Amino acid sequence: MSGHLLTLGELGTEGISELLSLTDRFVEVGRRPIPRVPALRGRTVATLFFEESTRTRLAFETAAKRLSADVLNFSAASSSLAKGESLRDTFETVQAMGIHAAVVRHRSAGVPAQIARWADDGVSILNGGDGWHAHPTQGLQDAYTLWRHFTPMVDGEPGTEVADEPTLAGRRIGIVGDIVHSRVARSDIEAYTALGASIVLVAPPTLLPAQPREWIDCWLGPDAAKRVEISHDFDDVLGDLDVVGLLRCQRERMADGLIGSIPEYVARYGLTFQRAHRLGRAVVTHPGPMNRGIEIAGDTIEDLAAKDRLLVTRQVTYGVAVRMAVLFRLIGSGTALGADDGG
């Protein structure tokens, strides 16, 4: 694994599996009375959030603290130009404070990759979500959530090696909504296909890239690309799905002229109460925050949650463990994962 985490494609199946297996151990840490290990003591993790975020920032911050790392928080206006300072100047200032890793979120695609080129040796860059490009830790947490939903963890002694390999083989996962503008969709596609799942992308043509088939074929390679289908009809594919992965539909897409109206979108692509009844055994994921009444009906949320088929809360819980695994893998000192001795 390289010194950075920019996209899941760079990790490959092996790298993704390794991180998901490692996540098991941090899930176990999270269940301890004192969920804290000294693995990253003395290390500093900076969160460089050029775009507002609550969940991702909290998840990374919690993960870093549970690993005993020091955390530097940095927030900035989304446009560097507006500040009159270049992106590079901003990053180099933070880097000069002596950091070991930086979690970067930016509204523009590619910023973590650019910052990785400017980073000193020994400083790891983690992509915390860049534009429409990638959100690798979200992809990992979604893949982990689904793997552990279909293959529950066998409780063993703390710290024992887990035998089972992460897999989603044979599972059929629908990703529904605004795919073209979604970094979550791109990272989920990379993670799910790496673990052997089949995917159906469900969206109106205006919320998909212009040549979706060409995009998938060039991106994923022939083997994985064969397992990705594209559909504009949610009802047509709904009955066959093991997972419905909903994406957030932003209201400004209507202003952009990409959809006719919100009610029209809900009627065709929303997880309405009626559609929820056709789900069968399928589970539902959402990267949050959910637009109640748009991509998912309000009463559907309560209904699915009561049946334990809405995995949103579990996604958040596992999100911390996944980020602990990533930080540990990138900048870990190799210390064993024993409980914090309090020193």
Place this chain on the structure above:
Amino acid sequence: MAEVETQPGGPPGQPMLVIVGGEVVERGRRRHADIAVIDGRIVRVDPPGRGPLAQVIERERGALATISHTGSEAAPGAAHAWVDTIYDLGPELGEGAASGEPLLSAVELVDATRCVVASGFVDLCARVAEPLALDGHMMQVTAMAAAMGGYTALVAQPDTDPPLDRLGQLAEMRHLAATAPSCHVVAAATVTAARAGTHLAPMAQLADAGVRWFTDADPQADWGLLCRALQYASPLGATVAVRPSGAALGMAAPMHEGAVSARMGVAGEPADAECAAVAAAISAARRTGGRLHLDRISAAGSVELVRTAKADGLDVSASVTAEHLLFVDADAAGFDTLLRAEPPYRTAADRTALVAGVNDRAIDAVVSAHTPLPPHDKDLPFDEAPPGFASLETCAAIVLGHPDIELDAALDALSWRPAELAGVTHLGGGPIEPGRPANLVVIDLDRPWTQLDRGRKSFARVSPHHRRPMRAQVTDTIIEGSRSVRSSYPEMPDDLAGDRESNRFHGRWSWFAQESRP
């Protein structure tokens, strides 16, 4: 260079520059010849080893050998001996010959052995400096970079702040250009006042003052206004240049729309949007009969539309940047802001069509689209970073070294055709014959180099080509008979600063202002 004694009390002699041993390439004509230049003009073009020029060269080489052999000044007798033969050089020198005064103060040989000698390159699209910023140094550096790239003339884009849309700013631009003698800087003016795209700039006044090229350096969204501009410019003998872009259709984006942009999560500009803009502009030219230039096309479909328009007899021309003959969209997949271009780099099929267009002359010119930027402007997110970079030094080298572009096609696109389009064949791209202004370039087609090799002599700080191995190299650029580039190295700006005060220099500019009137 051997100095010749001038007679006490006599008039000062002229220096003579002789380009020796090169292959002179003009449109449809190639020959080996030596070229003599006196007072900024070509005075003789002789076959090698024949005629009086051969004797001058031989004697000059002998004089140099004397210096090298003895380690002292050349013997006065040796220098006087060859001056006598100069009397036969041409009729324009007859008067001095009759009075028996020395005609030459010095002879400078430019060794062009195994090199191509061509008329200087002309760039139809370069950004130089802001007319009211009074940034003379920037203009000098740009002109020097242009000379390093073999250019003897460039058309400065008017998309400055404020835009060049009136006579006062034209005078300002020419004043600035006069501080930069390394390359002729020809002003273009905007089509619409303040580049606002609403009403026409005083095109007739500007044309009277010598402006031949009008462009808003922007997509022209208003088709009716483009028609009026073409109609208005037609009797002025001026060209209206538009940049056909998806932006005219509300489809501007930092990348080409395709699999690569979809994977990067970056908005894409469809190639078809450019084609639609090209088709709209061509239909305006068809309706008005005006002279239209399509600045920087990038899609295969656009090349085909231009080819058809030319076959239909329309006065339409088109250009492409050198980088579009080199890069494809996948090259920018790593979010390298140096590869953020306008228009965006497209697919391999588009690149192939552009190269074919240069070869079959569907595309008239290769432009640099030189954009001087401070390095920190590229240290921004990919979609916020301004497109472009400093490309004057490398543009011609890319085209001349391109494996799929023939030499004639390359010189047509860099020199001859853009000079005709801009109406500046006296500043570059013109015939190489006695009496013509000496704006020439010497090119070694097989002398590998990189920008890094040039170190601080290179003016391009922001460029994706720093480490790119180039094959063709401009070794000498001669502007108005003076070398602005000598053996691939620039004559330093300090020297230029002194030069700009000279009579020769000011004379050149007043002459140019007269010549460029339609």
